[in-house]
Amino acid sequence: MELISFETMDAATEQLLETGRKVGADSWQQRVKNQTPHCGFGEKGICCKFCSMGPCRITPKAPRGICGCDVHGIVGRNFLNFTAGGSATHSDHGRSICHTLYQAKKEGPYTVKDPDKLIRIAKEWGVETEGKDIYDLAHEVAELALLEYGKPFGVQRWLSRAPEHTQKLWHDAEVEPRAIDREVATALHMTHMGCSSLPEALVKQSMRCGLSDGWGGSMCGTEFSDVLFGTPKPVDTTANLGVMEKDMVNIVVHGHDPSLSEMIVFYAKDPEMAALAKANGAKGINICGVCCTSNEVAMRQGIPMAGNFLQQENVVLTGACEVIVVDVQCIFPALGPLSKCFHTKFVTTSEIARMPDSEFIHFSPENATENAKAIIRMACENYKNRKPELVNIPQLKSKATVGYSTEAIVKVLDGVTNSHVDVTGTTKPLLDCITSGVIRGAVAMVGCNNPKVRPDHGHVELMKKLIANDIIVIVSGCSAQAAARVGLMDKEAKQFCGEGLKRVCELADIPPILHMGSCVDISRMMVLASDLAKDSGLNISQLPLVGCAPEWMSEKAVSIGNYVVATGIDTFLGVDPQVGGSSEMTELLCGESGTKKWLEANYTVEKDIDKLGDAMIARIEEKRAALGI
Numbered sequence: 320m321e322l323i324s325f326e327t328m329d330a331a332t333e334q335l336l337e338t339g340r341k342v343g344a345d346s347w348q349q350r351v352k353n354q355t356p357h358c359g360f361g362e363k364g365i366c367c368k369f370c371s372m373g374p375c376r377i378t379p380k381a382p383r384g385i386c387g388c389d390v391h392g393i394v395g396r397n398f399l400n401f402t403a404g405g406s407a408t409h410s411d412h413g414r415s416i417c418h419t420l421y422q423a424k425k426e427g428p429y430t431v432k433d434p435d436k437l438i439r440i441a442k443e444w445g446v447e448t449e450g451k452d453i454y455d456l457a458h459e460v461a462e463l464a465l466l467e468y469g470k471p472f473g474v475q476r477w478l479s480r481a482p483e484h485t486q487k488l489w490h491d492a493e494v495e496p497r498a499i500d501r502e503v504a505t506a507l508h509m510t511h512m513g514c515s516s517l518p519e520a521l522v523k524q525s526m527r528c529g530l531s532d533g534w535g536g537s538m539c540g541t542e543f544s545d546v547l548f549g550t551p552k553p554v555d556t557t558a559n560l561g562v563m564e565k566d567m568v569n570i571v572v573h574g575h576d577p578s579l580s581e582m583i584v585f586y587a588k589d590p591e592m593a594a595l596a597k598a599n600g601a602k603g604i605n606i607c608g609v610c611c612t613s614n615e616v617a618m619r620q621g622i623p624m625a626g627n628f629l630q631q632e633n634v635v636l637t638g639a640c641e642v643i644v645v646d647v648q649c650i651f652p653a654l655g656p657l658s659k660c661f662h663t664k665f666v667t668t669s670e671i672a673r674m675p676d677s678e679f680i681h682f683s684p685e686n687a688t689e690n691a692k693a694i695i696r697m698a699c700e701n702y703k704n705r706k707p708e709l710v711n712i713p714q715l716k717s718k719a720t721v722g723y724s725t726e727a728i729v730k731v732l733d734g735v736t737n738s739h740v741d742v743t744g745t746t747k748p749l750l751d752c753i754t755s756g757v758i759r760g761a762v763a764m765v766g767c768n769n770p771k772v773r774p775d776h777g778h779v780e781l782m783k784k785l786i787a788n789d790i791i792v793i794v795s796g797c798s799a800q801a802a803a804r805v806g807l808m809d810k811e812a813k814q815f816c817g818e819g820l821k822r823v824c825e826l827a828d829i830p831p832i833l834h835m836g837s838c839v840d841i842s843r844m845m846v847l848a849s850d851l852a853k854d855s856g857l858n859i860s861q862l863p864l865v866g867c868a869p870e871w872m873s874e875k876a877v878s879i880g881n882y883v884v885a886t887g888i889d890t891f892l893g894v895d896p897q898v899g900g901s902s903e904m905t906e907l908l909c910g911e912s913g914t915k916k917w918l919e920a921n922y923t924v925e926k927d928i929d930k931l932g933d934a935m936i937a938r939i940e941e942k943r944a945a946l947g948i
C-alpha cells in the first residue's frame with residue numbers, strides 16, 4: 320500500500336480554496352497570514368490582563384506589572400488560567416454525558432448499551448447492584464458522578480484506579496483533585512489580582528486542575544459514553560475528504576459530545592428519512608464526522624471520518640455538505656459566514672457554543688428524537704439547493720480500523736504472548752512484547768493540529784518514525800484522524816514498521832497506530848498506563864512510555880498535558896506552551912526541580928519535529944536501560 324502524500328492533500332486543498340475564492344469565502348490560511356507575526360508578548364506569556372490597571376507587559380525596562388508581579392508570576396498565572404479553561408471544558412462535556420445517562424430509559428432514545436461496564440463501575444464505587452433494575456442503577460451512578468463535580472469533601476473517586484505509588488505522589492505533592500468544579504474555581508481564584516504569584520504554587524494547581532479533568536471529568540465522559548453508546552471495539556471505516564458522497568445527502572457532525580451525533584446516526588437509518596432523501600433527488604444519506612465527534616461515532620458505529628480540526632472548512636468548500644451540525648468545542652466561528660457562500664446549513668445545537676450565521680436548534684436529551692429528525696429532514700430538503708458547479712469532492716480516501724479501547728487492546732493482544740501462565744485479560748502480553756524488546760515502547764500521541772506546524776505533518780512524520788523504530792503508537796483526537804487520513808490506520812500499514820512491531824501487528828491483526836478515541840478518551844490511556852504499571856510491578860514513570868502533542872493548540876490540550884505529566888508520563892510538545900518568558904516556570908515544567916521532582920515526569924518542548932522524535936526515542940531507550948531490558 321501507499322500512504323496518501325501531503326503533496327496530494329495540499330493540491331486538493333488548493334483546489335478547494337480556489338472554489339472558496341470564487342464565492343468570496345474567507346479561509347484559515349488567509350487569516351493566518353493576516354495574523355502574522357503573532358504578538359511576541361503573548362507567545363512568551365508575559366502579558367497580564369487580569370485587572371484593569373493594565374494590561375501590563377514585561378520588558379527589560381518594565382520588569383514588573385503595576386501590582387509588582389514579576390514575569391514568573393505573570394507567566395504562571397497565564398498558564399494556570401489556560402489550564403482551567405481546558406479542564407472546565409472537558410469536564411463540562413463529561414457532566415453533560417452524566418446528565419444524558421441520568422435520562423437513559425429502556426424505551427430510549429438513550430439506552431444502556433454496556434450494562435456490564437455500568438455494573439463494574441457501580442461496584443468500584445461501592446454501589447449495591449444486586450437485584451437492581453439497570454436503569455435505576457444508571458440513574459444512581461449518574462447522580463453520584465454528577466456529585467463528583469461539587470462534593471464538599473474528599474478527592475475524586477476515579478483516583479483509586481491509579482497505582483498506589485502514583486496516589487501517594489499525588490497526596491504528598493498536594494495535587495489530588497477534589498471536586499472537579501472546585502479545582503477550576505480555585506485556579507481562577509488563584510489567578511485573580513492579588514492572589515498567587517508564586518510559580519511553584521501556580522504549577523501545582525495547574526497539575527491539580529489538569530488531574531481533575533483526566534482523572535475526573537474526562538474519565539466520566541469516557542466511561543459513561545461507553546455505558547450509553549457501547550465500549551469501542553475494532554471496527555473498519557474510511558477517512559479523508561473522499562468519504563463525502565456526490566450523490567447523497569451529506570450530513571457532517573462536528574464537535575465533541577456524542578449525545579447529539581449518536582442520535583443523528585441512529586435516525587438517519589430510519590426508512591422515512593431515506594425516503595425523504597430520495598424524494599429530494601439523492602441516493603441516500605451519508606453521515607461523516609469532523610474532530611472528536613467524528614472519533615466518537617467512528618469508533619462505535621464505523622462512521623467515516625471526513626477530517627480533523629483544520630479540515631473543518633474544507634468539508635463546506637466541497638460544495639456537497641448539506642448540513643454541518645455541531646455540538647461543542649473546536650468549531651470555527653468561520654463556519655457561519657463560510658456556509659453562507661454555499662447552500663450549506665450550519666446548525667448549532669448547544670447553549671455553550673452559539674455562533675452568528677448559524678441556525679440554532681437547542682438539543683437536549685429530552686428533545687433528542689424530534690430535533691435529530693428535524694436536522695436530518697433539513698439536510699434532505701437542502702440537497703436540491705446544491706450548486707452543481709461548486710461541487711468538488713477530492714477523491715482521497717483511506718481505509719482505517721478504529722476503536723481500540725483499553726478493553727479492546729487487552730483483548731487483541733491476548734493472542735500475542737509466549738507466556739506459559741495464563742495472562743488473558745491483563746496487559747501482560749503487551750508487557751511481554753515490551754520486555755523482550757519486540758516492541759521498544761509506546762507513545763501516546765494526541766492533540767490538535769495547528770497552522771504553526773504544517774497541518775498533520777508533525778503527527779504523521781513522527782508516527783512513521785516511531786513505528787519504524789518498533790514503537791507502538793496509541794492515538795486520540797485530531798492526531799488519530801491525521802493518521803487515518805493518510806492510511807496509517809490501515810492494517811496494511813504494518814509494512815512501515817520495524818520487524819518486531821510488524822510481527823505483533825500480524826499476530827494480533829492490528830494496525831500499527833491504535834485509535835483510542837476522542838480527547839476525553841486520553842483518560843483511557845491513563846487507565847492503560849496504570850494497568851501496565853500494576854501488572855508489571857513498576858511505577859508508571861519507569862515504563863518505556865511517553866506522551867506527545869506535536870501540534871496542540873487548545874486550552875484543553877494544556878489541561879491534558881498537565882494530567883499526563885502528573886500521572887508520571889514524560890510529555891513532548893511541538894508547539895510552545897507560552898511559558899518561554901519565565902526561566903522559573905520553564906524550569907518547573909521542563910527541568911528537574913518541579914513536576915519531575917514531585918510527580919516523576921516533565922515536559923520537553925522541541926519545535927523541530929525530527930528532533931522531537933529523536934528525543935522521544937532516546938527517552939524510551941533511557942527508560943529501558945534503567946530497567947535493564
Ligand code: XCC
Nearest residue numbers: 611649766767796797838
Ligand atoms: Fe479540538 Fe478534540 Fe484539539 Fe482536535 S484534538 S482540535 S482540542 S478536536 Ni482534542
